[in-house]
């Protein structure tokens with residue numbers, strides 16, 4: 371079993387990006403500038419956004435964190451987005467999800483200028499992705515492609531099962547794994563809460579990408595020997611032995627599934643850091659799109 375080390379790989383990518391930033395600056399250009407908008411104080415979201423801002427500092431990007439109160443009106447959030455769209459200083463920005471119930475997530479996604487949409491959530495970017503045109507790819511699926519690529523995992527002709535059909539991971543992931551690209555050319559099955567006989571489907575899979583948000587959902591009896599496992603889940607579970615009061619669990623019962631896997635991502639330290647590295651790569655790409 372080989373661990374797909376997202377932390378190490380993302381650090382390598384960040385070093386590559388840092389070199390590009392030095393190059394840009396030596397040409398008299400400005401550093402890329404990423405802004406992140408967060409609404410409220412959800413612990414997990416705060417952790418992710420802070421990690422994104424810290425990563426920006428590490429590679430020499432400029433970063434701006436926009437923190438809005440949990441009761442911010444939809445109109446005020448949209449007007450902040452408008453401001454970021456029109457701020458020439460900002461190359462790309464994200465609005466951390468989930469948003470509180472009184473805000474329409476679709477309206478927010480549509481309000482972001484597609485040229486600054488480094489999360490790749492705008493329908494224009496998703497449509498361009500479907501057509502194989504240049505676009506911002508959603509950060510988590512793009513990070514998974516990058517990880518599989520850097521570990522030279524053969525995907526062509528393989529059977530890939532994606533569990534979970536969210537707009538930000540499962541659905542785009544299924545499209546990307548089926549494309550005619552180096553990491554791609556899989557026969558993809560997208561499974562979800564209504565799928566029947568899931569175990570039968572996963573037992574046939576060469577590659578399984580789990581993005582369900584249910585701790586330790588995928589067990590050893592559901593996979594075949596030699597499978598490649600990508601675990602997108604990250605659930606906080608109370609644990610008094612930890613200083614934080616919780617531990618992080620993926621969607622995969624790690625020890626027992628790892629024993630049957632050829633490659634597997636850990637949680638934490640697998641997909642999470644790759645999402646951040648992709649966001650940085652997208653922000654660098656945003657400069658070129660200008």
Ligand code: GUN
Pocket residue numbers: 464465466467468489509510538645
């Ligand atoms: N919430 C969970 N994952 C993501 C992500 O990749 N981007 C944003 N903006 N919010 C998220």
